[in-house]
Amino acid sequence: MDLKFLGAGSCFNTTLGNTSACLPVGNSAFLLDCGESVFHQIQVGDLLNGFKNINIFVSHSHSDHCGSLSSLLFYCFYVLKVHPKVYAPKAVFQILDLQGTLDEIYEKNVLEACKKKVFQTDMLSPSGLVNISVFPIKESHAEKLESFGFLFADSLGDCFYYSGDSKGFNTNILSLFRLNQVKKIYHDCSWLDYPDNIHLSYKKLCQIITDPEERKRVVLMHFDKGFNFEQAKHDGWSFPTA
Numbered sequence: 001m002d003l004k005f006l007g008a009g010s011c012f013n014t015t016l017g018n019t020s021a022c023l024p025v026g027n028s029a030f031l032l033d034c035g036e037s038v039f040h041q042i043q044v045g046d047l048l049n050g051f052k053n054i055n056i057f058v059s060h061s062h063s064d065h066c067g068s069l070s071s072l073l074f075y076c077f078y079v080l081k082v083h084p085k086v087y088a089p090k091a092v093f094q095i096l097d098l099q100g101t102l103d104e105i106y107e108k109n110v111l112e113a114c115k116k117k118v119f120q121t122d123m124l125s126p127s128g129l130v131n132i133s134v135f136p137i138k139e140s141h142a143e144k145l146e147s148f149g150f151l152f153a154d155s156l157g158d159c160f161y162y163s164g165d166s167k168g169f170n171t172n173i174l175s176l177f178r179l180n181q182v183k184k185i186y187h188d189c190s191w192l193d194y195p196d197n198i199h200l201s202y203k204k205l206c207q208i209i210t211d212p213e214e215r216k217r218v219v220l221m222h223f224d225k226g227f228n229f230e231q232a233k234h235d236g237w238s239f240p241t242a
Protein backbone atom coordinates (compact mmCIF):
# COMPACT_ATOMS: atom_id res chain seq x y z
CA MET A 1 0.00 0.00 0.00
CA ASP A 2 1.48 3.32 -1.09
CA LEU A 3 -0.07 6.72 -0.69
CA LYS A 4 -0.34 8.90 -3.79
CA PHE A 5 0.32 12.49 -2.77
CA LEU A 6 -1.73 15.42 -4.03
CA GLY A 7 0.53 17.87 -2.23
CA ALA A 8 3.33 17.85 0.31
CA GLY A 9 3.73 21.47 1.41
CA SER A 10 3.21 23.17 4.74
CA CYS A 11 0.58 25.86 5.34
CA PHE A 12 2.72 28.64 3.81
CA ASN A 13 4.41 26.52 1.15
CA THR A 14 1.60 26.77 -1.38
CA THR A 15 3.99 25.96 -4.25
CA LEU A 16 3.96 22.31 -3.17
CA GLY A 17 0.22 22.31 -2.38
CA ASN A 18 -1.27 21.36 0.98
CA THR A 19 -0.18 18.00 2.32
CA SER A 20 -2.79 15.45 1.30
CA ALA A 21 -2.70 11.91 -0.03
CA CYS A 22 -4.98 9.28 -1.49
CA LEU A 23 -5.01 5.49 -1.15
CA PRO A 24 -7.04 3.79 -3.88
CA VAL A 25 -8.16 0.27 -2.88
CA GLY A 26 -10.44 -1.48 -5.35
CA ASN A 27 -13.46 0.73 -5.87
CA SER A 28 -12.77 2.71 -2.70
CA ALA A 29 -10.68 5.82 -2.24
CA PHE A 30 -9.24 6.96 1.06
CA LEU A 31 -8.32 10.62 1.12
CA LEU A 32 -6.11 11.89 3.92
CA ASP A 33 -6.62 15.60 4.64
CA CYS A 34 -8.28 18.15 2.40
CA GLY A 35 -6.67 21.59 2.70
CA GLU A 36 -7.34 24.73 0.66
CA SER A 37 -5.55 23.56 -2.51
CA VAL A 38 -6.84 19.98 -2.53
CA PHE A 39 -10.31 20.26 -4.06
CA HIS A 40 -8.87 22.17 -7.04
CA GLN A 41 -6.39 19.37 -7.72
CA ILE A 42 -9.03 16.66 -7.36
CA GLN A 43 -11.36 18.41 -9.78
CA VAL A 44 -8.73 19.35 -12.38
CA GLY A 45 -7.15 15.88 -12.30
CA ASP A 46 -10.52 14.08 -12.06
CA LEU A 47 -8.84 12.08 -9.31
CA LEU A 48 -11.91 10.61 -7.57
CA ASN A 49 -13.93 9.70 -10.64
CA GLY A 50 -15.00 6.03 -10.74
CA PHE A 51 -14.78 5.31 -7.01
CA LYS A 52 -17.95 3.96 -5.39
CA ASN A 53 -16.81 4.68 -1.86
CA ILE A 54 -15.03 7.86 -0.87
CA ASN A 55 -13.67 8.00 2.67
CA ILE A 56 -12.08 11.20 3.89
CA PHE A 57 -9.92 11.25 7.01
CA VAL A 58 -9.02 14.66 8.42
CA SER A 59 -6.18 14.87 10.93
CA HIS A 60 -7.15 18.25 12.45
CA SER A 61 -9.03 21.46 11.81
CA HIS A 62 -6.25 23.76 10.53
CA SER A 63 -7.36 25.12 7.17
CA ASP A 64 -4.40 23.61 5.30
CA HIS A 65 -5.94 20.25 6.29
CA CYS A 66 -9.68 20.86 5.89
CA GLY A 67 -10.02 24.16 3.97
CA SER A 68 -11.67 22.81 0.82
CA LEU A 69 -13.56 19.90 2.39
CA SER A 70 -17.01 21.46 2.08
CA SER A 71 -16.62 22.01 -1.67
CA LEU A 72 -15.34 18.46 -2.09
CA LEU A 73 -18.38 17.02 -0.26
CA PHE A 74 -20.82 18.92 -2.49
CA TYR A 75 -18.83 17.77 -5.55
CA CYS A 76 -18.89 14.12 -4.41
CA PHE A 77 -22.63 14.21 -3.88
CA TYR A 78 -23.83 16.25 -6.85
CA VAL A 79 -21.21 15.46 -9.53
CA LEU A 80 -19.72 12.07 -8.64
CA LYS A 81 -23.03 10.77 -7.19
CA VAL A 82 -21.27 9.30 -4.18
CA HIS A 83 -22.26 9.69 -0.51
CA PRO A 84 -18.84 10.31 1.08
CA LYS A 85 -17.87 9.36 4.62
CA VAL A 86 -15.88 11.84 6.70
CA TYR A 87 -13.81 10.86 9.74
CA ALA A 88 -12.66 13.99 11.55
CA PRO A 89 -12.47 15.79 14.89
CA LYS A 90 -15.62 17.59 16.07
CA ALA A 91 -14.23 21.03 15.13
CA VAL A 92 -14.16 20.05 11.45
CA PHE A 93 -17.89 19.25 11.48
CA GLN A 94 -18.61 22.57 13.24
CA ILE A 95 -16.75 24.33 10.40
CA LEU A 96 -18.71 22.35 7.79
CA ASP A 97 -21.98 23.30 9.52
CA LEU A 98 -21.05 27.00 9.55
CA GLN A 99 -20.26 26.73 5.84
CA GLY A 100 -23.74 25.39 5.17
CA THR A 101 -22.64 21.90 4.19
CA LEU A 102 -25.85 19.88 4.08
CA ASP A 103 -26.07 16.97 6.55
CA GLU A 104 -27.68 14.68 4.00
CA ILE A 105 -24.82 14.82 1.48
CA TYR A 106 -22.27 12.99 3.65
CA GLU A 107 -21.81 10.68 6.63
CA LYS A 108 -20.31 12.13 9.82
CA ASN A 109 -17.92 10.10 11.95
CA VAL A 110 -16.61 12.14 14.86
CA LEU A 111 -13.12 11.20 16.10
CA GLU A 112 -12.63 11.61 19.83
CA ALA A 113 -9.36 12.54 21.51
CA CYS A 114 -9.85 10.09 24.38
CA LYS A 115 -10.32 7.08 22.13
CA LYS A 116 -8.16 5.03 19.85
CA LYS A 117 -10.65 3.84 17.27
CA VAL A 118 -10.51 1.14 14.58
CA PHE A 119 -12.60 1.12 11.42
CA GLN A 120 -12.77 -2.00 9.31
CA THR A 121 -13.59 -1.81 5.66
CA ASP A 122 -14.24 -4.75 3.35
CA MET A 123 -13.68 -3.50 -0.16
CA LEU A 124 -13.37 -6.74 -2.15
CA SER A 125 -9.99 -5.55 -3.33
CA PRO A 126 -6.82 -7.53 -4.00
CA SER A 127 -5.51 -6.56 -0.60
CA GLY A 128 -8.81 -7.49 1.06
CA LEU A 129 -9.84 -6.08 4.38
CA VAL A 130 -8.31 -2.80 5.46
CA ASN A 131 -8.22 -1.74 9.10
CA ILE A 132 -7.82 1.92 9.80
CA SER A 133 -6.80 2.80 13.35
CA VAL A 134 -7.12 6.35 14.50
CA PHE A 135 -4.51 7.57 16.98
CA PRO A 136 -5.17 10.71 19.04
CA ILE A 137 -1.90 12.64 18.96
CA LYS A 138 -0.61 13.17 22.47
CA GLU A 139 2.43 15.05 21.18
CA SER A 140 -0.01 17.93 20.73
CA HIS A 141 0.33 19.77 17.44
CA ALA A 142 -1.43 22.96 18.46
CA GLU A 143 -2.93 23.82 21.80
CA LYS A 144 -6.67 23.16 22.30
CA LEU A 145 -6.83 21.45 18.93
CA GLU A 146 -7.57 17.76 18.57
CA SER A 147 -5.16 16.06 16.17
CA PHE A 148 -5.08 12.50 14.89
CA GLY A 149 -2.72 10.16 13.09
CA PHE A 150 -3.92 7.21 11.00
CA LEU A 151 -2.62 3.66 10.81
CA PHE A 152 -3.67 1.62 7.76
CA ALA A 153 -3.24 -2.17 7.82
CA ASP A 154 -4.37 -4.69 5.21
CA SER A 155 -4.96 -8.42 5.56
CA LEU A 156 -1.66 -9.24 3.82
CA GLY A 157 0.38 -7.68 6.62
CA ASP A 158 1.16 -4.38 4.95
CA CYS A 159 0.85 -1.42 7.28
CA PHE A 160 1.68 2.28 7.22
CA TYR A 161 1.18 5.29 9.52
CA TYR A 162 0.32 8.85 8.45
CA SER A 163 1.15 11.38 11.14
CA GLY A 164 -1.01 14.35 10.19
CA ASP A 165 0.71 17.26 11.94
CA SER A 166 2.54 16.54 15.14
CA LYS A 167 5.17 18.01 17.40
CA GLY A 168 6.81 14.70 18.22
CA PHE A 169 7.08 11.08 17.16
CA ASN A 170 4.35 8.79 18.51
CA THR A 171 6.24 6.32 20.73
CA ASN A 172 3.78 3.43 20.15
CA ILE A 173 4.12 3.82 16.42
CA LEU A 174 7.90 4.04 16.70
CA SER A 175 7.97 0.72 18.64
CA LEU A 176 5.78 -1.00 16.02
CA PHE A 177 7.97 0.46 13.26
CA ARG A 178 11.13 -0.93 14.87
CA LEU A 179 9.48 -4.37 15.09
CA ASN A 180 8.67 -3.98 11.35
CA GLN A 181 4.95 -4.32 12.10
CA VAL A 182 4.54 -0.80 10.75
CA LYS A 183 6.35 -0.99 7.41
CA LYS A 184 6.33 2.68 6.52
CA ILE A 185 5.75 6.03 8.23
CA TYR A 186 4.65 9.21 6.49
CA HIS A 187 5.73 11.98 8.85
CA ASP A 188 5.44 15.77 8.85
CA CYS A 189 8.74 17.51 9.29
CA SER A 190 9.92 21.12 9.23
CA TRP A 191 13.36 22.47 8.44
CA LEU A 192 12.86 25.22 11.01
CA ASP A 193 13.86 24.23 14.51
CA TYR A 194 12.80 26.47 17.40
CA PRO A 195 11.47 25.83 20.94
CA ASP A 196 7.72 26.22 20.30
CA ASN A 197 7.64 24.61 16.85
CA ILE A 198 4.30 22.85 16.35
CA HIS A 199 5.94 20.42 13.91
CA LEU A 200 8.64 17.84 14.41
CA SER A 201 11.83 19.49 13.20
CA TYR A 202 14.24 17.79 10.80
CA LYS A 203 16.97 18.07 13.42
CA LYS A 204 14.89 16.23 16.04
CA LEU A 205 13.80 13.59 13.52
CA CYS A 206 17.46 12.91 12.66
CA GLN A 207 18.14 12.36 16.36
CA ILE A 208 15.19 9.94 16.73
CA ILE A 209 15.92 7.81 13.65
CA THR A 210 19.60 7.27 12.97
CA ASP A 211 19.61 3.83 11.27
CA PRO A 212 19.93 4.27 7.44
CA GLU A 213 17.67 1.24 6.82
CA GLU A 214 14.94 2.74 9.04
CA ARG A 215 15.25 6.14 7.31
CA LYS A 216 14.43 4.50 3.96
CA ARG A 217 11.04 3.51 5.44
CA VAL A 218 10.20 7.07 6.57
CA VAL A 219 8.59 9.31 3.97
CA LEU A 220 8.86 12.99 4.87
CA MET A 221 6.02 15.42 4.12
CA HIS A 222 4.55 18.85 5.02
CA PHE A 223 7.72 20.66 3.87
CA ASP A 224 8.26 24.28 4.80
CA LYS A 225 9.73 26.75 2.30
CA GLY A 226 13.29 26.50 3.55
CA PHE A 227 13.37 22.70 3.50
CA ASN A 228 16.76 21.47 2.28
CA PHE A 229 15.84 18.52 0.04
CA GLU A 230 19.43 17.89 -1.06
CA GLN A 231 20.56 17.49 2.53
CA ALA A 232 17.59 15.25 3.41
CA LYS A 233 18.23 13.06 0.35
CA HIS A 234 21.87 12.80 1.31
CA ASP A 235 20.79 11.78 4.84
CA GLY A 236 18.80 8.85 3.39
CA TRP A 237 15.14 9.80 3.92
CA SER A 238 12.32 8.97 1.48
CA PHE A 239 10.00 11.44 -0.26
CA PRO A 240 6.34 11.41 -1.31
CA THR A 241 5.30 10.38 -4.82
CA ALA A 242 2.25 11.48 -6.77
Ligand SMILES: [Zn+2]
Residues within 6 Å of the ligand: 060, 062, 065, 141, 165
Ligand atom coordinates in the same frame (compact mmCIF):
# COMPACT_ATOMS: atom_id res chain seq x y z
ZN1 LIG B 1 -1.60 21.95 11.41
